[in-house]
Amino acid sequence: MPFIIAIDGPAASGKGTIARALASHFGFHHLDTGLLYRATGAKGGDPIVSARDLTPDDLQRPDLRSAAAGQAASRVAAIPEVREALREFQLRFASQEPGAVLDGRDIGTVICPDAQVKLYVIASDEVRAARRAAELGSDVADMLNELQQRDRRDSQRAAAPLRPATDAIVIDTTDLAIEQAIATAIAAVQSARELRPR
Ligand SMILES: Nc1ncnc2c1ncn2[C@@H]1O[C@H](COP(=O)(O)OP(=O)(O)OP(=O)(O)O)[C@@H](O)[C@H]1O
Numbered sequence: 001m002p003f004i005i006a007i008d009g010p011a012a013s014g015k016g017t018i019a020r021a022l023a024s025h026f027g028f029h030h031l032d033t034g035l036l037y038r039a040t041g042a043k044g045g046d047p048i049v050s051a052r053d054l055t056p057d058d059l060q061r062p063d064l065r066s067a068a069a070g071q072a073a074s075r076v077a078a079i080p081e082v083r084e085a086l087r088e089f090q091l092r093f094a095s096q097e098p099g100a101v102l103d104g105r106d107i108g109t110v111i112c113p114d115a116q117v118k119l120y121v122i123a124s125d126e127v128r129a130a131r132r133a134a135e136l137g138s139d140v141a142d143m144l145n146e147l148q149q150r151d152r153r154d155s156q157r158a159a160a161p162l163r164p165a166t167d168a169i170v171i172d173t174t175d176l177a178i179e180q181a182i183a184t185a186i187a188a189v190q191s192a193r194e195l196r197p198r
Pocket residue numbers: 009010011012013014015016017018034131132135173176177178179181
């Protein structure tokens with residue numbers, strides 16, 4: 001049985017940074033599930049059809065990391081049929097040996113509720129906005145507004161809302177350097193593996 005690490009949390013909290021590092025450390029596959037929603041939103045047209053017809057090329061679009069793509073993603077992500085269309089791909093990805101790390105909003109609650117480890121990564125709104133603004137070279141106040149709007153939509157939607165699984169380990173990266181956040185996550189996974197050996 002593959003070892004699954006589910007990572008959820010609000011926008012720009014550091015999920016992807018931790019997920020990539022965990023995948024590299026443990027030799028697992030990694031999927032940034034936000035990219036599926038970003039590609040669906042960016043494709044335009046009927047979002048349900050776009051989600052069903054998503055191709056690997058769609059995930060390579062150069063504009064997917066923009067704030068506009070994030071907003072479009074969070075609008076299509078509220079549509080249950082879009083989520084259903086993207087679910088199968090995520091489940092197949094998660095079934096790969098020796099294990100997989102998936103990061104998103106509903107991995108520990110909906111996609112992989114039986115994941116061996118669930119992390120919920122948070123950081124203060126101001127810190128997240130500053131980090132993402134530095135990454136994209138954009139204005140911090142605009143970014144704060146964008147992230148808060150997206151988090152609100154993601155938390156308040158009826159379909160698979162953003163929330164921590166009851167058994168998730170919360171990692172607050174507000175005052176952690178990247179290396180400290182990664183070390184905290186590796187330690188959490190190590191101890192879960194010792195408690196529940198394969
Ligand atoms: N602990 C940290 N200290 C400083 N910067 C960080 C830290 N963790 C992540 N970052 C930076 O913050 C930004 C957002 O991180 P990341 O992309 O990992 O967040 P995310 O939660 O995956 O975002 P998204 O919601 O878009 O998927 C990146 O520029 C990243 O390099």
